[in-house]
Amino acid sequence: MRYRPLALMLLAGLLADDVHAAGACRFAAEPAGAETGEAGRWVTVEVSAPGLSRRIIDSAAVGAPASYHVLLPPGYADEPSRRFPVLYWLHGTGGGLAGLPRVAGRFEAAMRAGDLPPMIVVFPYGLPSGMWIDSKDGSSRVESLLIGDLIPHVDACYRSLAAREGRILEGYSMGGYGVARLGLRHPRLFAGVLMLAAGPLQRELYETPRASAAERARLMQQVYGDDMDFFRQQSPWQLAERAVSVGVPLPRLRLIVGTGDETYPANQAFHQHLTRLGIEHEYVELPGVGHSLPAVWAALGVASWGFYAEVLAP
DSSP states (O other): OOOOOOHHHHHHHSSSSSOOOOOOOOOOOOOOTTGGSSSOTTOOOOOOOOOOOEEEEEETTTTEEEEEEOOTTTTTOOOOOOOOOEEEEETTTSSSSTHHHHHHHHHHHHHHSSSOOEEEEEEEEETTTTTTTTTTTOOOBBHHHIIIIIIIHHHHHHOOOSSSSEEEEEETTTHHHHHHHHHOOOTTTOEEEEEOOOOOOOSSSSOTTTTTTHHHHHHHHHHHTOOOOHHHHHSSHHHHHHHHTTTTTOOOOEEOOOOOOOTTHHHHHHHHHHHHHHHHOOOEETOOOOOOOHHHHHHOOOOGGHHHHEEEEE
């Protein structure tokens, strides 16, 4: 398989108009074995939580059915002419299914309480360790699935605000790494990017504070093809540099990490890198908080919801 140079791919993502216009809404039939997790690597079992639904699409990017979960805002059915912004939540290593009810429940409770603007929350599935990129060998095209298939599908099938001003990316851990690089690589698609304890944010993947040497080696082989140059090219560090060189407006960026988190040094270094580049962003350190999403939420408190309203403000 031949690949375009990353610089050309990045330039296309930075400069192209929002070509993800809504087409016809299509859902895929549920494949055999979907309820037991035997339907294929891109289809998960359905997670049960109030207001949460699993949907399946036929993905051109991966050439197979692929699932996602979606949370519709309270009042969605009662306001048939209203359009809603969309938040794409990218999970961490492992696939995110175990924590999905808690994450969805937090968003729903915040919307019902009026702390969070009503929005559609989409939970893509990016494989247990897909890193939210297209792997070097092309066998795991996670980024293409999200950008090329899922976003147009959501805009076709739900009453979304199908424009940059109506989309936010948020993710935790591996998902934080994913939203950083996708937001910087496709800035015309997203108004805001919220990184929670993002990783890996190292310049090079020689050390992995949260993974063993064997896990690091497996990740480098399966996703990055044992090619450190490819890892660097995918990194938010280089994507930030290239975004600045192109000079297009970037999404509003917010980085949050606990000082007791193993990813803290890399997050702090990335914050300093953005500052040196002149990229406007918000950086929040949570004293003593480790690599725990509930602990991050608890430390942020209710005041953290203001970011979403500010990003989506006209």
